Amino acid sequence: RMSLERERVAVARLKRLEDGEASMEVRISSLQAETSRLAAELRVSKDETEAARRSEQDAIADLEVHKGHSAKKAAELSEMRSSQRKSQQEEAERLSQEREQWSQERSQLTKKVAGLEQALLLARDASATAAATPGSSSASPG
Structure with a gap:
């Protein structure tokens, strides 16, 4: 009888262990699925981060190009203003001389007019x- 009871307890314990193992396998499977999902999300995030980094680099490069163009245009404008000031000064000097x-x-x-009026x-x-x-000699007949 005791042997039967021990066997029943052992069977129940084995059943609980098997159920626990099955539960653990389900949990492991669930965790593996979650890990796969998170890995996929991580890959997507890495791709998005890389795309954002490339976009940022492109934007920085574009900004540098625009800065270069702006600096060039500013230099051209400054040169034009300087040239315009020089031209205005030259024109003012020419007009002053004239x-x-x-x-x-x-x-x-x-x-001359005063001299001619006097004459x-x-x-x-x-x-x-x-x-x-x-x-007078001018009145003499000729």
């Missing part, structure tokens, strides 16, 4: 004096 030249010419012409007045005075003098 004004000075015109001022000198005007002064000379004003002096005209002298000529009129001489003509009036000659006309007023009797027996």
